[in-house]
Amino acid sequence: MSDSRGNAQLFTSDNAFDQIYPQGIQQLSKRHWTPLQIATAAAAFLAHKPGSRVLDIGSGVGKFCLIGAYFHPESYFYGIEQREELYLYARQAKEVLKVENADFISGNFTRFNADQYDGFYFYNSFFEHLKPEDGIDQQINYSANLYDYYSRYMQEIMDQRVSGTRLVTYYSMGDEVPDSYQLVDASDDMLLRMWIKR
């Protein structure tokens, strides 16, 4: 039986990695799941010390968490996902990859205690409420009010975190980032942004 290191080839490109998912999930990858290079850069910032505990808010099929966990075996990556089906795909992918330091939770992030984490990843999870035609599916009720509610809720949670908490946003419009966070790094196109709480 091989451990996660036997899967090194899967972590060389998005096409290779996405093979672990069914066809329908692979087709959603370009628009909805974090690209390998972005996940690698975000995870390196969040897993900055051994034992770091990172939460992906809206973890989809687990791509960010599984890549982060593979490259940072000394840290822990957790994902919370509202769509039960995607959560189940994330769990299956974890089994296939034999990555021990990643785990997934099924549910809405508003029902979840964020106290135990010192880093957060956010790939514009609420945006589908503003553009339902580009959404993952038609299984949830889309509404601009929910975008505002979730963004404000996340902003409050982030504001309550201790100084030094790390946050990475990808494709975010910034609505969920409180003023108490300082931008410390960003990609050239500013789509990937790294923040630390003052």
Ligand SMILES: C[S@@+](CC[C@H](N)C(=O)[O-])C[C@H]1O[C@@H](n2cnc3c(N)ncnc32)[C@H](O)[C@@H]1O
């Ligand atoms: C753009 S995808 C990103 C998936 C994953 N983070 C990645 O990078 O591959 C956003 C995900 O957030 C989930 N999501 C949106 N709102 C949520 C909420 N309120 N609670 C939990 N998950 C949510 C969606 O179902 C979707 O799977």
